[in-house]
Amino acid sequence: MQKEDLVQCHNRIAPYIHRTPVLTSRLIDKMAGAELFFKCENFQRMGAYKMRGATNAILQLSEGQRSKGVVTHSSGNFAQALTLAAKSLGVKAFIVMPTSAPRVKKDAVLEYGGKIIECEPTLEARKAAALKIEAEMGTTFIHPSNSVNVIIGQGTACMELLEEHPDLDFIVVPVGGGGLIAGTALAAHYFGNKCKVIGSEPFAVDDAYRSLQSGKIELNKTTDTIADGLKTNLGDKNFPLIRKYVNSIIRVTEEEIVEAMRLIWERMKIIIEPSSAVAFAAVLNEKDKFKNKKVGIIISGGNVDLKKLPF
Amino acid sequence: MQKEDLVQCHNRIAPYIHRTPVLTSRLIDKMAGAELFFKCENFQRMGAYKMRGATNAILQLSEGQRSKGVVTHSSGNFAQALTLAAKSLGVKAFIVMPTSAPRVKKDAVLEYGGKIIECEPTLEARKAAALKIEAEMGTTFIHPSNSVNVIIGQGTACMELLEEHPDLDFIVVPVGGGGLIAGTALAAHYFGNKCKVIGSEPFAVDDAYRSLQSGKIELNKTTDTIADGLKTNLGDKNFPLIRKYVNSIIRVTEEEIVEAMRLIWERMKIIIEPSSAVAFAAVLNEKDKFKNKKVGIIISGGNVDLKKLPF
Incomplete structure (x- = not known):
């Protein structure tokens, strides 16, 4: 997959998707000790980058x-x-x-x-x-995450983010089936300026963390997490890209996910789903790593059942 | 109060406030049968136009x-x-x-x-x-709503909205103490193009509706509404402006407020407080009036207690 594949894909899908905004918050930056740029795919059509x-x-x-x-x-x-x-x-x-x-x-x-x-x-x-x-x-x-055309499509969110903020040091994304992180890593490789891509996962479904350690696709043993979009496993199309281009995976607890979600709802006044909060939780979890850095976070979606909130 | 007072106020406060975004939604437009422009003061510093x-x-x-x-x-x-x-x-x-x-x-x-x-x-x-x-x-x-400098300050949200969308037919705002609607009406008078300002109130606290009918400031007899920002009464500084420049007041039920709030949370993925939902509820309530019109809605704030949601 080349740079040109991403550029052509973006042109191809542009009439059918929203160009989502990138939001920032001084209060959130202060809490994180870093400069954060939230790419709001919760505002995408149907409420997610998918x-x-x-x-x-x-x-x-x-x-x-x-x-x-x-x-x-x-x-x-x-x-x-x-x-x-x-x-x-x-x-x-x-x-x-x-x-x-x-x-x-x-x-x-x-x-x-x-x-x-x-x-x-x-x-x-x-x-x-x-x-x-x-x-x-x-x-x-069409596979939800393990398809080349799907992976390239998901990478366009990162392309747009880097177009507006080309000097990001890191981009943090949640990892589920691996489509978003593979596309993001590819886009950061071609359009970033030494921008490192970091995945984030709940401890309960840390298959990507273990897969990067063992060098082969590991499966989840439980699916006991509030981050319902992250329960799936990696695939043979996206795993090689993840191994090649992703810097590392940060794992977070269920409590950290809920707290990160609450902070974004309360402080930024936007609705994000638990899977999206995982990425912000990872940044709060490893403050030293991100201290004073410019960090992009892809808010993957905003589809929640308002009758079943964790607050 | 002249046009110049508003312009000078906006220049004066600009370094201390956010220029909030104006959001739109195709799905919401379809439901309303009108073209809606949401001025998102829920994204303002501390979460409200105040x-x-x-x-x-x-x-x-x-x-x-x-x-x-x-x-x-x-x-x-x-x-x-x-x-x-x-x-x-x-x-x-x-x-x-x-x-x-x-x-x-x-x-x-x-x-x-x-x-x-x-x-x-x-x-x-x-x-x-x-x-x-x-x-x-x-x-x-400093009075929260019945002060000339406060009223002019609140009017700057409408100024910004009309700067981006000068051809709005209507602007709908919630009415509580009257500061926002008085400032909005003043700004629409000076910067709009025949733009009508309409207030919206819960039936339970319809003091502004009754005041416009009787020609004098009427008080609320109950405060039994979910829209906790709208329980206060009009004052002698803002009422003359409301009488002079506001087109009419639309009243809505508590059920309509909650349903409007839910629609905006679910469809637009933004957090708005019940008082803000009152304005959108008014538009849904009188669809004939707004049919195919361009309607601005000031989302007054996003401060809610996530532990006490009405859904």
Whole structure:
């Protein structure tokens, strides 16, 4: 993947996404002892950066492929992203979701015009259901995080951030399936000025931390975290990029995630989801590392259930 | 009050306030059937537009007056605003607060370095305590909403909004003590292009609605509303401006306020307080009036207790 791939991707998806603002806060900077730049993908269409990768993946399909629709398995933000991107481009979207998925997530997909295919709540059942649709209908499967076109799309958030603040010392992003951090690391490599990319993870799902240590993809043993977007594992497309370009991973506790989320809600008056708070928690957690540095933080999304807040 | 007073005020306070962003949302526009422009004073310093008026009021004092400090009675946003403005300008601030004021409000004043004077929880006791400080120490009393310098300061939010969007048909603002709506109406008169200013109030505290009907200042009989910033009454400085320049007042129910607040939190991912939601609720409530019009809405503040949400 070259610099030009990112530039072309950004031009390709620009008409379908928001250019999100970069916010700053003197109070938050004072608390962190660093200069922080929040790239607000919670203000992105459908409320998360996933809109970028989903849009790019569909735009890279041929006319013939598009006519047969796209399919993915996700109960989170990528389901909404693929559905909305498909709708914007006049393409059918099939979303495989476990029967146990919350009503609110299903409603969001239906609202954007997606078709839900229900399956048993296991990873195997989800994969099988998606494969079946692919085989029977010729629909193209788009993976939420382990797809080159998705990774490049997610990298455009970092491109925009570095365009406005080219001299960032660090960019910190949450790590779930690895699509965002791989795209960010690629973009920081091509557009940053010695900008280091750092991942952040809850201790409860620290598969990326352990994978970087062992040199192979490690799996999560539990999924017991409030950061519901970060429970998935890395993949063979994004892990090599993470190994090559990511500086390190910082792990944080559940208490630190909730406290970081509360601080951003209270002080910056923006709604971010727990997964996004993980990145800010990492900066608060290792203050010495970031002291007086310019640090970009990608606020990955703002989709929360207001009836189930941790405060 | 002339156009020039507003221009000079804006120049005077600019170094001490944020120029807040104007946000838009396609989804919200679709729901309202109008083009809405949200002036986000929830992103203002200390989280509300009150910072503007408080800063202007202190900057208009003489050196001698400043050396003796300022005093106000408020248990809400103006207490924090006057304290932070005073701190920025090296002036002492005394805040009269009822013994019953929530701990979180007191802490906010103390955090900014203000001195709290406690009194009984009645309006008479608050006034008496403030007068005592004024008399004994030569401290200048600054009223939260019924002061010319405060009113002009609050008007600068509307000035900025009209600078960016000069062709707004309407601006809708919540009405509490009347400082914001009086300043807004004045600014719309001088800087708008036939822009009508509309106030919005909860039915439970519809003193402004009744005052415009009777032609004299009416009082609230109850204070039973979630919009805690709107319980106060109009004053003799702002009411004449409201009578002269405000088009009308729209009243909304408590349910409509909560629903409007929820929509903005969920769809725009920003934190606004119930008082701010009243203005958006008014637009949703009279869709015919605003149909296909360009409507500015001043999001007055974002200070909420996350432990006591109405969702």
